[in-house]
Amino acid sequence: ELKVEQNPLFLSMQEGKNYTIYCNYSTTSDRLYWYRQDPGKSLESLFVLLSNGAVKQEGRLMASLDTKARLSTLHITAAVHDLSATYFCAVDDASYGKLTFGQGTILTVHP
Amino acid sequence: NAGVTQTPKFRVLKTGQSMTLLCAQDMNHEYMYWYRQDPGMGLRLIHYSVGEGTTAKGEVPDGYNVSRLKKQNFLLGLESAAPSQTSVYFCASRVLGSYEQYFGPGTRLTVT
Numbered sequence: 001e002l003k004v005e006q007n008p009l010f011l012s013m014q015e016g017k018n019y020t021i022y023c024n025y026s027t028t029s030d031r032l033y034w035y036r037q038d039p040g041k042s043l044e045s046l047f048v049l050l051s052n053g054a055v056k057q058e059g060r061l062m063a064s065l066d067t068k069a070r071l072s073t074l075h076i077t078a079a080v081h082d083l084s085a086t087y088f089c090a091v092d093d094a095s096y097g098k099l100t101f102g103q104g105t106i107l108t109v110h111p
Numbered sequence: 112n113a114g115v116t117q118t119p120k121f122r123v124l125k126t127g128q129s130m131t132l133l134c135a136q137d138m139n140h141e142y143m144y145w146y147r148q149d150p151g152m153g154l155r156l157i158h159y160s161v162g163e164g165t166t167a168k169g170e171v172p173d174g175y176n177v178s179r180l181k182k183q184n185f186l187l188g189l190e191s192a193a194p195s196q197t198s199v200y201f202c203a204s205r206v207l208g209s210y211e212q213y214f215g216p217g218t219r220l221t222v223t
Contacts, residue, residue, distance in 0.1 A: 009151075031210060042201065043154075043214045050210060088153055096161050097142055097205050097212065098169065101153035 002027050004091050006102035013079045013109050021105045023072040023089035031092035032072045033099065034063050036085045043088065046074075079109045113137055115215035117202050123221045124192045132187040132218050134202030142205040143185040144169075144212070145177065147198040154201060160185055192222045 003026040013019055023032070030051050035043040047056045049065035049072060056063050060083065062075045072089055086106050090099040118133040134143065141162050146154040156169030158177040166177045174196060176188045185204075189196060202215040 004153075033210075033212075042216050045211060048210050090154075092210065096159060096167075097210070098144070098156055098159060099146075099154070099212065100170075101155070103151055103153050 002029075002091060002093055002100045004089060004100050004102040006087075006089055006105050009103055009105055011105055011107045013076070013107065015080055015109055015111055016078050018078065019076050021074040021076075021087055021089075021107075023074070023102055025070050025072075025089075025091045025100075027091075027093070028067065028070070029091045029093060030065075030067050031094065032065050033090045033092065034072070034074055035088045035090065037088065037104070038085050046087075076107075081109045081111065083107060084109045115202055115204055115213050117200075117215040117218050119218060120216065121219050123223065124189075125223055126193060128192050129188070129190050130192065130220075131189075132200055132202075132220075134185045134187070134204075134215055135183055136185075136202075136204040136213070137183060138204065138206065138213070139182070140204035140213075141182075141207040143179065144203045144205075145175075145185065145187045146201045146203065147171065148201060148217075149198050157187065157200075192220075194222045196220065197222045 032049045034046040047063040052067040054065045086104045090101045144159040145157040160179040163182040200218045203212040
């Protein structure tokens with residue numbers, strides 16, 4: 001059974017600081033996704049990582065994938081209040097695109 | 112192009128009542144999925160479909176049935192609702208050969 005674990009589950013940051021969210025998964029996969037969810041809203045796709053060593057950046061967010069370590073990271077640079085949201089990682093088991101999600105990380109950025 | 116739509120957006124049911132949630136996509140996607148989201152647990156896959164007329168069980172299928180009679184629609188049914196089915200339900204779709212899943216806006220269901 002594929003398991004996906006994120007940490008931390010709660011993250012309170014000051015504006016301007018850097019931090020990293022970690023996503024560990026339990027089986028071999030080279031497809032990992034990061035999503036953002038605002039309260040009461042649907043999921044917004046941030047990154048799709050498709051191979052070992054993949055790195056993608058968008059604004060203050062950068063995601064990377066290490067398939068050997070079964071680890072993905074989402075790095076936040078110089079956080080701003082607008083980044084406050086819940087962030088999910090999800091792993092594709094390569095069988096019809098079924099996703100297994102982590103528990104989510106609730107990020108709050110304070111002034 | 113409306114993407115993925117879900118009907119209804121909100122619903123309150125009494126224990127034992129039945130209902131059907133409708134997911135519709137206008138992108139001609141082959142794959143469709145139903146997930147539920149509960150606090151602190153992320154999303155979990157209920158059922159999925161890889162094409163018209165086909166369905167399969169996901170991680171948490173008990174208490175739900177699905178049908179995909181038309182390619183663009185994926186229905187999720189609750190025959191006898193239970194309070195444990197109080198959740199937010201998301202539908203998603205994906206085109207064959209792509210990796211991107213497109214999520215609908217969600218349906219918030221409360222069973223009392």
